[in-house]
Amino acid sequence: MTASQEQGDRVLEARSLSKSFGPVRALHDVSLVVRPGAVHALVGENGAGKSTLAKLLAGIERPTAGSMTLAGRPFAPRDRAAAKRAGINMVPQQLSLVGELSLVENYLLVGPRRLADRRSARALLTETLERAGVAVELDTPTSALTQAHRQLGEIVVALAEGAHTLILDEPTASLGPLEVGGLFAHLRSLCALGTAIVLITHRLDEVRQVADDLTVLSHGENVHHGSAAGLEPSQIARLMVGELAAAPARADRTIGEVVLAAEGLVAASTRDSPLDGVDITVRSGEIVGIAGVAGSGQNLLLDVLGGFVQPSAGTVALAGTAAGASASASVFQRAGLAWIPEERSEAVVPTMTLAENLTVYSTAIGSSSRVGRPTASKVGARLQAFDVRPPRPDLLASGLSGGNQQKLLAARELGSAETPRAVLAYGPAQGLDLRAAQAIRERLAALAAEGAAVVVASHDLDEVLGVADRVLVMFAGRVVADLLIAQATTERIGRAMAGLTGTPPTADPEPEVQV
Numbered sequence: 001m002t003a004s005q006e007q008g009d010r011v012l013e014a015r016s017l018s019k020s021f022g023p024v025r026a027l028h029d030v031s032l033v034v035r036p037g038a039v040h041a042l043v044g045e046n047g048a049g050k051s052t053l054a055k056l057l058a059g060i061e062r063p064t065a066g067s068m069t070l071a072g073r074p075f076a077p078r079d080r081a082a083a084k085r086a087g088i089n090m091v092p093q094q095l096s097l098v099g100e101l102s103l104v105e106n107y108l109l110v111g112p113r114r115l116a117d118r119r120s121a122r123a124l125l126t127e128t129l130e131r132a133g134v135a136v137e138l139d140t141p142t143s144a145l146t147q148a149h150r151q152l153g154e155i156v157v158a159l160a161e162g163a164h165t166l167i168l169d170e171p172t173a174s175l176g177p178l179e180v181g182g183l184f185a186h187l188r189s190l191c192a193l194g195t196a197i198v199l200i201t202h203r204l205d206e207v208r209q210v211a212d213d214l215t216v217l218s219h220g221e222n223v224h225h226g227s228a229a230g231l232e233p234s235q236i237a238r239l240m241v242g243e244l245a246a247a248p249a250r251a252d253r254t255i256g257e258v259v260l261a262a263e264g265l266v267a268a269s270t271r272d273s274p275l276d277g278v279d280i281t282v283r284s285g286e287i288v289g290i291a292g293v294a295g296s297g298q299n300l301l302l303d304v305l306g307g308f309v310q311p312s313a314g315t316v317a318l319a320g321t322a323a324g325a326s327a328s329a330s331v332f333q334r335a336g337l338a339w340i341p342e343e344r345s346e347a348v349v350p351t352m353t354l355a356e357n358l359t360v361y362s363t364a365i366g367s368s369s370r371v372g373r374p375t376a377s378k379v380g381a382r383l384q385a386f387d388v389r390p391p392r393p394d395l396l397a398s399g400l401s402g403g404n405q406q407k408l409l410a411a412r413e414l415g416s417a418e419t420p421r422a423v424l425a426y427g428p429a430q431g432l433d434l435r436a437a438q439a440i441r442e443r444l445a446a447l448a449a450e451g452a453a454v455v456v457a458s459h460d461l462d463e464v465l466g467v468a469d470r471v472l473v474m475f476a477g478r479v480v481a482d483l484l485i486a487q488a489t490t491e492r493i494g495r496a497m498a499g500l501t502g503t504p505p506t507a508d509p510e511p512e513v514q515v
């Protein structure tokens with residue numbers, strides 16, 4: 001019997017936790033039991049209080065009311081370090097590993113001082129990897145690891161720090177379908193060794209796949225706490241948000257002239273695979289999806305298409321305007337480009353109000369920009385149209401939950417009265433709950449119907465498949481498949497994402513075109 005099993009059937013228990021931020025009640029009277037050796041899924045729509053609850057468990061925030069126990073004893077961590085010492089560790093969605101450093105060096109940054117020499121750190125990590133049945137390179141800079149290995153590396157560092165309870169904030173958001181299966185297998189092995197796992201997710205099918213227990217939050221309150229067994233994703237969705245309207249059928253759109261055309265793109269960046277000869281054409285009325293596991297080049301492609309990164313070879317033209325000048329991103333924005341980057345922090349300014357965030361471009365690049373300068377009443381209306389909660393123009397963006405910041409960004413880029421000529425969006429529905437994600441898909445489809453050329457890139461395959469007419473799959477900086485949506489099965493795309501298209505991409509320069 002492991003140490004945690006001896007503690008009984010509960011490792012961590014929260015009783016009637018509440019948390020307010022000033023007038024905002026984020027969590028009210030929430031109780032939950034985390035069992036050793038079990039995966040406890042935590043779900044709820046945007047702003048439901050998931051991150052707040054996780055932060056209370058992990059010592060990052062202190063509750064306004066309520067209490068916790070750990071192995072039956074009172075547990076009130078003063079800060080995150082205290083929770084870590086007690087064996088509770090949270091792996092954030094934006095991984096915290098320093099990219100220039102190896103896993104061993106990252107561990108030396110955060111691990112206890114007594115293991116401050118490289119050899120003992122390496123020995124401990126090796127032992128942890130073996131125990132967890134995971135193989136991750138220990139001495140390579142973590143920026144060179146795949147996203148899946150960085151994710152596992154972060155978990156391994158937490159385990160080496162002594163975690164018996166791991167809180168994982170949307171760990172699958174950056175992974176392809178094959179990698180998700182691998183991660184879940186590792187989580188199950190950890191559970192078999194007695195580790196408790198709290199898994200925050202927006203993907204309800206994952207609850208069925210991997211969770212033993214389930215807590216559903218709604219408006220900061222607990223609406224389900226118990227077994228996850230037998231609950232279908234549709235039942236969980238009903239608990240979260242009530243009835244979901246059926247997704248509208250995919251409407252036929254008129255495909256018009258070429259709006260966005262790029263040829264022979266070659267480009268490099270430190271955070272993504274270099275582009276190795278990418279061609280892409282997007283027409284008015286068309287939605288092109290770009291799939292690929294994180295780091296396959298899709299992020300850099302969008303940066304180049306948007307004029308933010310100059311390619312070393314190749315050309316980009318948007319609505320007849322060629323990039324090339326150093327100010328090409330603003331040139332493109334004036335030509336009618338709407339832009340949603342992967343890193344929300346590049347586009348939403350937390351220290352500005354919601355109203356200022358909606359007008360930041362018009363202030364920065366002149367009122368002639370497409371986004372324009374909405375009046376005060378229009379700001380409120382636009383926040384409401386995109387269901388930003390709370391829709392208060394004077395609130396600082398830092399007071400919004402992650403999903404609501406994403407809605408704010410969509411409100412700015414996709415909500416102006418004037419239809420953009422082109423939309424470049426990376427993960428526009430990332431971090432959004434089912435209802436909000438559906439609203440973004442509908443908005444993108446409406447813009448395409450009005451004539452915009454839309455590109456949606458994401459490492460979340462469902463996000464691409466849910467909206468695209470045509471799907472390009474990227475692997476190692478190249479387009480390895482180009483499929484009409486009717487031919488784009490998950491299996492086919494999943495294989496291409498993993499670089500398993502019939503012939504290896506290096507041997508066959510022609511993409512698998514099925515148009």
Ligand SMILES: Nc1ncnc2c1ncn2[C@@H]1O[C@H](COP(=O)(O)OP(=O)(O)OP(=O)(O)O)[C@@H](O)[C@H]1O
Binds near residue numbers: 046049389402
């Ligand atoms: N530091 C803060 N200051 C003010 N309000 C906050 C703060 N952090 C969270 N909130 C508010 O608390 C509520 C719950 O937010 P929380 O981040 O826990 O939601 P969530 O379920 O994790 O949402 P998401 O799925 O969008 O990440 C929201 O109304 C949010 O605006």
